[in-house]
């Protein structure tokens with residue numbers, strides 16, 4: 038029987054910089070249970086005076102990796118928790134976590150596909166767990182990722198996504214909304230209906246869509262997916278931040 042809502046003490050066992058403002062923490066868990074890709078953990082940090090702050094972080098890793106999970110944290114300027122996880126935490130540090138949590142924004146073979154993944158910024162994290170799981174289990178479900186970042190340097194997991202895209206049945210399309218490098222061949226604007234339609238087209242209309250990122254992006258993309266013909270019950274969303282971000 039799973040005891041997913043009990044707090045346990047995670048130990049940071051590895052730290053990997055992803056971009057200038059994003060890093061991945063590997064957390065060793067004494068009471069590990071397999072998550073469903075898309076689920077998250079709550080992290081609780083408690084100061085010496087007892088003040089505690091709690092935030093949610095999606096699992097980035099695939100459930101085939103036992104005993105540990107990766108979380109990938111993006112800095113929210115002046116935030117309470119994310120700057121601490123980026124600047125202060127070192128290997129060997131311990132803090133409380135509980136999870137895995139969430140039963141709606143999840144994908145595995147039982148959900149089927151094809152799958153259309155739409156991410157803004159660190160919204161790519163739970164989608165990466167789905168793609169890593171898909172690769173680890175060699176499931177052939179056709180998948181596409183439309184990933185919006187401000188600049189090329191802010192793309193998280195870029196080399197791994199490109200490697201996964203060299204395998205069967207998965208393609209990634211990037212859109213860089215603020216600045217594009219010379220010779221850029223991807224999109225260079227905010228997500229719109231025409232872009233969603235192009236990315237969706239090879240998958241057909243019977244796709245299951247997962248949209249994750251800042252609230253504003255999630256709303257534009259989810260509404261757009263309906264406008265281009267997907268039924269609402271095929272669109273699953275997860276919002277990471279306040280609207281307008």
Ligand SMILES: Cc1cc2nc3c(=O)[nH]c(=O)nc-3n(C[C@H](O)[C@H](O)[C@H](O)COP(=O)(O)OP(=O)(O)OC[C@H]3O[C@@H](n4cnc5c(N)ncnc54)[C@H](O)[C@@H]3O)c2cc1C
Pocket residue numbers: 077092093094095096108109110111112113114115116117118119120159162163251275276277278279282
């Ligand atoms: C289910 C779920 C999964 C999540 N997974 C991830 C993940 O994998 N990686 C990740 O980096 N974050 C993730 N988040 C967001 C995370 O929980 C925190 O909200 C984020 O790290 C900011 O916390 P903070 O304490 O640094 O900022 P806070 O102190 O909470 O906020 C500081 C200021 O920034 C604003 N703000 C808060 N969040 C955001 C945001 N996301 N974008 C812009 N402004 C914001 C606040 O309104 C406030 O004004 C997830 C959120 C949810 C609900």
